[in-house]
Amino acid sequence: MKIAYLGPAGTFTEQAVRQWHPAGAGLAWPAPTVPAAIESLRRGEVDAAVVPFENSVEGSVPATLQALQDAGEDGVRICAEVHVEVQFSLLVRPGTSLDQVVSVATHPHAMAQTRGWLARHLPDAALVPEASTARAAQAVAEGGYDAAVAAPGAADAYGLVPVAEHIADRDGAVTRFVVLRAGVAVPPPTGSDRTTLVALIWMNRPGALLELLEQFAVRGIDLSRLESRPTGEGLGEYCFWIDADAHVAEARLREALVGLRRTCREVHFMGSYPRADRRPAQVPEHADEGAYAEAQAWVERLSPPAAASGASPR
Ligand SMILES: O=C(O)C(=O)C[C@]1(C(=O)O)C=C[C@@H](O)C=C1
Secondary structure (H helix, E strand, O other), X not given: OOEEEEOOOOOHHHHHHHHHOOOOHHHOEEEOOHHHHHHHHHOOOOOEEXXXXXXXXXXXXXXXXXXXXXXXXXXXXXXXXXEEEOOOEEEEOOOOOHHHOOEEEEOHHHHHHOHXXXXXXXXXXXXXXXOOHHHHHHHHHOOOOOEEEEOOOHXXXXXXXXXXXOOOOOOOOEEEEEEEEOOOOOOOOOOOEEEEEEEEOOOOOOOHHHHHHHHHHOOOOOEEEEEEEEOOOOOOOEEEEEEEOOOOOOHHHHHHHHHHHHHOOEEEEEEEEEOOOOOOOOOOHHHOXXXXXXXXXXXXXXXXXXXXXXXXXX
């Protein structure tokens, strides 16, 4: 399997690839940006793309959400997720000391997670955003900057050394990565699944967001994430990214999707896939498969199809 990921070698995304597909990691293609990884999947040059989705401290990764919004429902789908614990080191060329550092490069999400440490220890340093933490480390090796905030493992890849370790402002940060594929079947339900949707509601309709949430609430579906993002169509035009703790094969989610489709301007199905933490879904009794099957059968008994009831249309 050929896998594209946000490169170069040494990113946290590469760690996610190793976790998801240890055998495929050696052949993986380090894409320069998230959109480039997704585009290579759309063009059929790779079988999967692994990209960062959200971080427990800094929130969602805009480049990924935007690229997926641009790709639309028919482009690519999420088929798995991977959680990676992130830890940051300040990497320099051998021989550089902390007081010699006047420029620091890293990915904006890594910058945000180490902002306090950088302000305390390098208040005068120029902070430069780079495409990834490993790209920043590579640029330090090339002489472009004095230091990079990167994964500890990136030091070996680029001949750098840590001048400081564990520099995150909060311990235990986790980044959630998603595995994208094109033209493959939805993975079967496992009892611990998530479904990602993008919904565009009628913005001028009072109660439209409440109506969207009700589709899940009345069917006993827990939402683990709800985020509004601009659609790009104009000021005040938003779409909602939703993570629902259910699988599209379950009756409760299928009915919720019917409700969303009827009441929203647009709904995009981005994939149903197993949760990385394998936490079993909490399904209330009134929303389990048995409850839906029993209720459906009852409705059918109430009004049999016209032909079967013997009624002749006039
Ligand atoms: O630059 C990397 O190493 C990445 O894999 C990207 C990324 C991100 O987009 O959040 C992943 C995890 C860290 O939070 C910092 C950067």
